[in-house]
Amino acid sequence: MPRRFAPQTAPEALADLRARLRATRWPDAPEDAGWSMGTDLAYLRELVAYWADGFDWAAQEAALNRLPRFRAPVGGLGIHFVHARAAGPALPLVLGHGWPDSFWRYTKVISLLTHPPDPADAFDVVVPDMPGYGYSDRPPGPPLDSIAVAGLWARLLDGLGYQRFGAVGGDIGAGVSNYLALNYPERVTAVHRMDAGVPAYPGDPADLTPEERTWMADMAAWSAAEGAYAAMHRTKPQTAAAGLTDSPAGLAAWIVEKLRAWSDCGGDISRSFTMDEILTNVTIYWLTETIGSSMRMYHANGEIPAAQQARRVEVPSGFTLYPANISRAPRTWLERTTNLVRFTQAPRGGHFAPLEDPEFYAEELRAFFRPYRA
Numbered sequence: 001m002p003r004r005f006a007p008q009t010a011p012e013a014l015a016d017l018r019a020r021l022r023a024t025r026w027p028d029a030p031e032d033a034g035w036s037m038g039t040d041l042a043y044l045r046e047l048v049a050y051w052a053d054g055f056d057w058a059a060q061e062a063a064l065n066r067l068p069r070f071r072a073p074v075g076g077l078g079i080h081f082v083h084a085r086a087a088g089p090a091l092p093l094v095l096g097h098g099w100p101d102s103f104w105r106y107t108k109v110i111s112l113l114t115h116p117p118d119p120a121d122a123f124d125v126v127v128p129d130m131p132g133y134g135y136s137d138r139p140p141g142p143p144l145d146s147i148a149v150a151g152l153w154a155r156l157l158d159g160l161g162y163q164r165f166g167a168v169g170g171d172i173g174a175g176v177s178n179y180l181a182l183n184y185p186e187r188v189t190a191v192h193r194m195d196a197g198v199p200a201y202p203g204d205p206a207d208l209t210p211e212e213r214t215w216m217a218d219m220a221a222w223s224a225a226e227g228a229y230a231a232m233h234r235t236k237p238q239t240a241a242a243g244l245t246d247s248p249a250g251l252a253a254w255i256v257e258k259l260r261a262w263s264d265c266g267g268d269i270s271r272s273f274t275m276d277e278i279l280t281n282v283t284i285y286w287l288t289e290t291i292g293s294s295m296r297m298y299h300a301n302g303e304i305p306a307a308q309q310a311r312r313v314e315v316p317s318g319f320t321l322y323p324a325n326i327s328r329a330p331r332t333w334l335e336r337t338t339n340l341v342r343f344t345q346a347p348r349g350g351h352f353a354p355l356e357d358p359e360f361y362a363e364e365l366r367a368f369f370r371p372y373r374a
Contacts, residue, residue, distance in 0.1 A: 002072040002160070005080060006065040007135065009287060014057060017248055017286060021052035024249040035260065035267070039253040043269075047256065048249050051279050060280045067110065071135070074156045079128055080135035082106075083160065086114045086122035091189070091373050092162040093123040093365070094153055094180070098171020099233075099294055100255045101352070102134030103127045104281045105170070109354045112362035120373075121366040123166075128156060130172070132293030134284055143296035145304055146172060150179035154187065163187060166369050170194035171351065172297065181315040189372040190316040192365060194353060196329040196337065200309035211330040219327060226261070229254075233298035241292030251291055252282050262351035264324035272356050310337075318342035318368040320361070324350030342368050 029041040071080050082103055093113065097105040106127045113123040129136040131144050131152070144152075153176065157165050167188050169177035174193040181191040199216050201208065208216075223230070232240050244251045256269070256278055263272035285291050317338035321328045323346065334340045344364060349357045 002070040002083070005069045005071045005135065007061065009057065009061060013287060017283075018052050020248050021048050024048060024247070026249075035257070039257040044249065044253055044256070047252055047275060047278070050275050051248070051252070051282075055276065055279045055283075057279075057283055060276065060283070064107070064280075067107070069135075072156065072159065074159070075152050077131050077139065077152070078137040079131070079152065079156060081126055081128035081156065082110060084110050084114045084125045084127075086119075086124055088119055088122065090114070090122040090124045091369055092126065092157065092160075092165035093369070094126045094128070094157060094165055094167055094177075095354075096153070096167070096169030096173025096176040097127070097130065097133070098169075098173045099133075099297070100258055100285070101171075101281055102129050102284055104134070104284060104355075105173075105352060106354050108358035109362045109365075112358060113365065116362070116366055118366075121370065123365075123369075124162070126157065126160065126162075126165075128153060130176070130294075130297070132297060133290055134288060138290060138293040143293070143300040145297070145300035146175035147179045147183070147304065147308065148300075149176045150183060153180060154184050157187075164189055166372065167191045168193070168365060170353070172301070175301065178313060181313045181317070182311050185315050188315050190318065190341075190369060191313065192318040192320070192342075192368050194320055194322065194351075195325055195327045196319070196334060197327075198309070199329070199333070200306050202306065202310045209330070209332045212333050212336075215328075215330050215333065222326065229258070230298060233295040234302040235299070237292060237295035237299055241295060244291045245289055248282075248286050251286055252279075254291070255282050255285065259352070262324070262326055263356055264322065264348050264350040272350070272352070277355065312336075313338040315339060316341045316372060318344075318364075320344045320346055320353070320364045322346045322349035322351070322353050324348075325353075326351055341371075 034040050067082050068084050071078050095106050110125050113125050130149050132138045167177040167180045174195050175197050177191050181188045260269040265272040317340050331343055354361045
């Protein structure tokens with residue numbers, strides 16, 4: 001049975017956080033390094049100073065608690081989720097987040113989806129935190145992969161009384177939505193994603209189009225240049241977790257570099273996120289102590305067999321590709337791997353589009369799901 005959930009952070013936890021921030025032991029950095037070797041030290045100093053002495057977590061926590069938040073036991077784990085209902089008949093929609101975020105990713109679009117300009121476009125919205133993220137329980141044993149999380153979401157939606165629903169996701173959440181469509185096609189009306197994930201093709205590479213081969217080569221080059229974080233998460237997450245769980249400045253550095261690199265900010269992170277938005281995300285990770293458990297999901301997903309990754313989605317599928325996102329699969333690949341019915345190239349936005357451009361993102365979901373409401 002779901003129970004309302006509105007956490008109140010203990011004053012001692014915030015005092016400890018501020019003390020750690022003020023006592024940060026700073027690294028050196030080459031002159032004029034900027035962001036070229038990772039998080040810019042000058043920016044990080046400014047962010048940490050604001051986190052320690054300007055950021056109002058109590059106000060941010062109160063704003064988050066105005067959302068209809070719940071926790072419920074699902075598959076032996078306590079799962080935290082937002083469950084926002086429309087005023088009238090609506091299509092249930094489960095939205096899947098990724099890393100490095102949580103339900104935070106969708107906070108700007110929830111009301112746009114539940115109360116759209118046309119009530120016929122309304123959704124009942126469910127935004128869960130994956131196990132090991134945010135306010136959901138951390139799995140006590142081996143980490144769960146995207147297939148297992150998809151199974152949990154099917155049980156969660158069943159417990160909420162939704163036998164048929166739409167699935168949405170970005171980043172790891174796109175993979176979870178993918179496996180919802182693959183393993184529960186009788187329940188998923190349609191699935192919308194922002195990216196196609198890691199390419200897996202079991203056939204002869206010569207059968208791929210030139211655009212597909214170029215995309216795969218580009219993804220391999222991106223992984224070599226930018227994918228060290230993922231290799232660490234996949235292979236040695238506990239090593240990184242030791243430092244990131246102990247140092248809030250280190251945690252902020254690990255996360256904010258990705259918020260900047262993966263958003264459509266042109267190198268200026270303030271164009272995509274305010275400091276309050278950034279620190280709300282980072283503070284959730286800090287207070288819930290979930291950076292280690294979130295990283296371990298990469299290890300679990302690294303063990304998913306290639307045959308599972310190569311399955312074709314027959315449920316009606318839509319993709320909105322954003323210019324600054326990590327991966328922009330060619331249309332031919334999406335047609336090869338899914339029952340593609342809508343393909344949109346957004347004019348702006350990146351990996352965190354629901355936060356970067358919530359109005360456009362919400363309208364994309366409304367437009368895509370209109371034919372699948374019956």
